[in-house]
Amino acid sequence: MIVTAASPQSLRPPPSDQDLRSLLLIRHFELALLRLFEQGAVSGTTHTCLGQEYVPVALAPLLLDEDFVFSNHRGHGHFLARHAEPYGLLAEIMGREGALCGGVGGSQHVYHRRFLSTGVQGESLPVATGVALKLAGTIGARAAAFGVRHHRITSTDVEEIRAELAPLSPPCAPSRRRWSPSSSRTGSARTAGGTTRAPRRRSSGRAGPTGTPATPRPTLENPGHFTT
Template sequence: MMWTDDDLRTLLVIRHFERRLLELFDEGELGGTTHTCLGQEYVAVAVAALLEPGDVVVSNHRGHGHYLARYDDPEGLLAEIMGRSGGLCGGVGGSQHLHRDGFLTSGVQGQTLPIAAGIALQHKRTDAGALAVVFMGDGTWGEGAVYEALNMAALWRLPLVVVVEHNGIAQSTPTAAHMAGSIAQRSAAFGIAHLLVTGHDLAQIRDRLRGGFERARREPAPLVVEFRTNRLGPHSKGDDARPAEAVAAARERDWGAAYAREHPEQFERLDRAARERIDAVVADVRGRPPATWGAR
């Protein structure tokens, strides 16, 4: 497995961005809460390469990596999360509620799939070939709105891709304790195609998914892509209720540790550059005045 410098650079920018968020929260620099995608960065980077300019991404509470994989904008994102001048949404969206052309997030679990289905319906009517791509976790498959949206997507044959980041734990509840059956079986109940991704080789993932994404555009028809992935960090902030051995096992499965062992020179070079870049972004944003916003 060998990644391009561009892919690895993006992965490491996301990783260092998320690490610094946890540090900033501990230092009292962030209000509210924040959810990081540590360990899951490769999902966003793999999918971003399959997107077209007209596609719309609908993300969730753990969406920083999805944004940074599509838009190389850590400055605007951090300013938004810190409530400083130059924030992506004027400092009022915070960590979980972001908007940019072609991208939006919501911290309300289950809400995003009906929104994405509506966007996909509009694409089908007015913008043939464009996709709505929605990211969600395995825990969200307990929400009724998910099944209402899947039903409509299947009936109306919408150009919708549902990317499930199945990290095995819903906040603090293991999947086995909250899900009967499987995501594949639940997708099949609606006649929706399902693809499973178990590794983190970016080239292999893209090769596996490219045909499914193209069919979703062309036919159109919904697709569920399930990534069996790995959450390194806490659910949010520092609230990790997993046993120490579960956290240790997650670290053993980390893509970053594996890649660093296989390609130490490339990893160390780009890791250092990403860390320095995010340090500079933090210093810049910390020095900005608070965001000001008024209703228009």
């Protein structure tokens, strides 16, 4: 294997002093937390974000003061990049005085200055969506935020509502199947000419009258294909 040195032009510039401070703060915080955990000073469990520091640090300058941040079970770095309060976060994790949430949130469930984290996988997404809808204002603005067309109707008259919605709705193809009392799953079916025919039976998985094996029943191990 041949390894060539990078040319000076391809070298990336070092991070700014502020970014470097945030990166090092998150890295040393997580390492200190792991040492405390190994010593038995941290109750329960903890999840660090070692190696993931770059993402929250890169996003931090792009956020406004009124923006919300929703995080997950590895959210220490997200919090520290947003709020440089390592002592309050550590007190929260260890249940000590000065904790961000009184020590009841612990490592994963932090709610502080528009920062929210949760240990439940996927829970932040619907909560963030709800907050976004609330911030959007009117129902029309909320729909527009998601690229959904909105049409406001104030009438309670059925015909007026139908008349307003008809131009907005795609035409529906009429169904070709018609139900009649004379046709059912267990009874006989009447054809267009008025004659009757035997009902269609489902395959039982047993051999037919001629001895040829029928299609086996689908099972959990072998789902197969269902026919109608």
